[in-house]
Amino acid sequence: MALLASSTTFADEPIVLGALYNSTGQQAGLDIPSAQGARLAVDQTNKHGGVLNRQIVLKIENGQSKPDVVKARTAALLASSPAPVALFGLSDTDLVLASAPLAAKANRVFLTSGATSPLLPAEVPEYLYLACFGDNVQAAAAAEWAHGDGQARKALVLYDSSHEYTRLLQKYFRERFTQLGGEIADERSFTSDTLEQTLEQFPNVDVVFLSAEVPADIQKAVRMIRSSGLDCPIVGGDSFDSAGLWEGSDAKCIYYTTHAYLGENNPNPRVVAFRKAFAAAYPDATPDAFTALGYDATRLLVRAIEQSQTADPEDIRRALAGIHRFEGVTGTLSYPKGSRIPTKSVSLIEVTGGKLRLVREVMPKGVPAP
Template sequence: MKTRKLLAIALVAMMGTLSFVGCQKADASSDTIKIGGSFDLTGEAAQYGIATSNGVKLAIDEYNANGGVLGKQIEFILEDNKASQVDATNAFKKLVDNNKVIGFIGSDISSTTETIANLAAEKNIPMITPTGTKLGITTIGPNIFRACYVDPAQGELLAKFATEDLKAQTAAIMINSEQDYSTGIAEAFEAAFTAEGGTVVEKVNYGKNDVDFKPILANIKNANADVVVIPDYYETIATLITQAREIGITSTCIGGDGWDGVTEKTVNNPEVVEGSYFVNHYTVEDDAVIVQDFISNYKATYDAEPNAFAALGYDAAKILIEAIKTCESTEADAITAAMQNTSLDCVTGHITFDENRNPVKSVSVIEIKEGQNTLYKKLDAVK
C-alpha cells in the first residue's frame, strides 16, 4: 500500500478521527447538506438494502443529534432501486438533478452499484458503496470508494482458510454463472486454492432462477470434496444447502459475506448450516467500544440486531461525513481528496484506502454453531 501524505489536523469528535488533504471552504448558500442514497428496499435483495440503509440513517442521525456538520444538518434523501439497474439509474438522476445532492452512498449489490458508479463518475459526485464488492467498481472513477472488501479478496481468504484451518485438500465449487459476485469469488478461490496445492475436484454452474439443485448436487456428492464452496446470497444458499444435506452431502460448506442472513432463513432447519463457515466484515462478538455502541444504538432504534450490511452502511456514511467535516467543504474534488486520505476507526475495523479506493482492514471468519453466527477468528487486513 502506498504511503500517504497526511495533513496534521487533530480532531476530537464523537464520530472518530480522520486526516485529510486538499480542502476548500464549504458553500454557505444551502440550509442543509444533502446526501443521496439508493438501495434495494422492496426487491430481491431487500434484506441487504434495508439493513444497509438503516445503518446509514443511524450514522446520519447521530451526527445530526450532535450538531450536524459544518454547522448544518445533514439531509439524507433515500431512493428505492428495487435491485434493478434501470431503477438505480433513475434514482441517481433524480437525486442529482432534482435534489442536488453533493455526495452519494450506495448501492447494496454490485450490479446496481456499478450502474450508479458510472453515472457518479460522469457527474463527479463523491460516492461510496457500503457493500458493492465487484472488483472493477472503484476503478470507474477517482471519486468512487467502497467500505467493503472485494470479491477476489473473499475468494483468496476462503482458500487460505480452507487449506490452513480446515486442512482441506480437495474442493468442489458451486457457481451462480449469472452473478458477478459468485463468479468473482469462485475464480479467485480456485486460483488461490490450487496455488496452495489443493485440487478442485468438481465445478457446477446454475442460474439465478434455479430452485431444484439436486441434479447438479449429485455431482458434488460423488466428488466427496473436503469443502464445498458456495459463493452466493443467503436465500439461494438456504435452498441449495438444504437440498445438499437431504441427498447426503456432508462436506464442510464455506462462502462469502452473502451468507449473512442464512441462519435466519434456515431457523426452522438449523442443522443444514451447522458447522459451515463464511468470511464477513464484522461480528457482534467484537468487544470494541465502537462496535458495542453501534450495536446498542442500532437495537434501540430498529429493535433488531445489526448484520454486517448495517455495519457497512454505518461506516460508509461515517467516512463520507468525516471527509466533509474535516475539509470544511461540499465541493466534490475536496471531498474526494479527503476520502482518499481516510484513516478512521470504524465498526468494521480501522479503515484506510489503497490506491484503487478499496479499504484495507481486518476480516472476520464466522462459524455457524448451534444456529448462531460465532466468531471463529480474525484475519489480517487485506492489502
C-alpha cells in the same frame, strides 16, 4: 443546471447526502439493514452538531433491485435541489454499475457500502470507492482458512453464473486455493432456475465453496449438499450474512466470510456501542454486518466532508482518498495510496443450528489480483 448545483452557497444550508438502497426485491435483505445503519449515522451526526456546523439531510431512494430503476432513481437524486454532495449505498455490483457512472458524470463520489467487486474502481475511474473489502480479499481469506485450519486439500466449487459477484468470488477462491496446493475436484455453475438439476452426484471432497447470492438459493443448495451425504464444511461469502437467513436452521458446519460480527458476545467496544445505539433507534430489529457497512459508509463520507472543510464535491473526493485508520464498526480502514479499495480485515463466522460464532478475524497473506 440543478445537476451540478453546489450545496455550499449558504453556510446555514444543510449538506445533502444521496443514498441508493433497495427496500424491495432480491437485495432488500442486505439493503434494508444498510439503510438503517445509514440513518443512524446521520441522526448521531446531527445530534452532535452536524458537520462544518451544518446539518445533514439524507435522501434515500429505493432501486427495487432493478438496474433500470436504480439508474432512474440516481438521476432523480442528482437532479434534486439542493443536489447531494456525494452518493453512496448498494450491495450488488451490477446495481452499482447502474448508478455510479451517473454520479461520476456529475462529478460526485459514489461510495458503495457493500458491493465487493475489486473491479469496480477501474470500471468507474476516480469517483467510485468501496467502503468494504474486495471479493479477492474475502475469497483469499476463505481459501487460506479452508486449506490451513480446515486442512482441506480437495474442494468442490459451486457458483451462480448469473451474478458478477458470485462469478468473481469463486474465481478468486479457486486461484488462492490452488496457489496453496489445494485441488479443485469439480466446479459447477447454476442459476436459480437450474439449481436442482446442477447440484447432484457430488464427488467426495474436504470442503465445498458455495458462491451464491440469493438467500433462497443458499438455503436450497445447503440442503441438497447435505442430502447428498457430504458433511464437510460448506464455505461462502458475505451473501451468507443476509438478515434472518439462518434463523431456525438446523444447518451445521457452515462458514462464511463477512465484514463484521455483530453478535451480543462480541466484546469489541465499537461493536458494543453500535449495538446499544442501534437498539435504541430500532428496538424491533437486530443489526448485522450490512447494517454496520451502511453506518460506516455514511460516517466515512462525514469524515471526508469534515476534512474537506468546504463540502465541495471535488474536495470531498480528494479528502476521502486520504483517509487512514478510520475506526469503523467493521474494522480499522485505510485507503492505500492510489487505491479506492480500503485495507481492512475479514471476519470468519461459523453457523451451527441457527447460531453464529466468530471464528476469527483474518488478514489474508496472499490476495489474487483483481
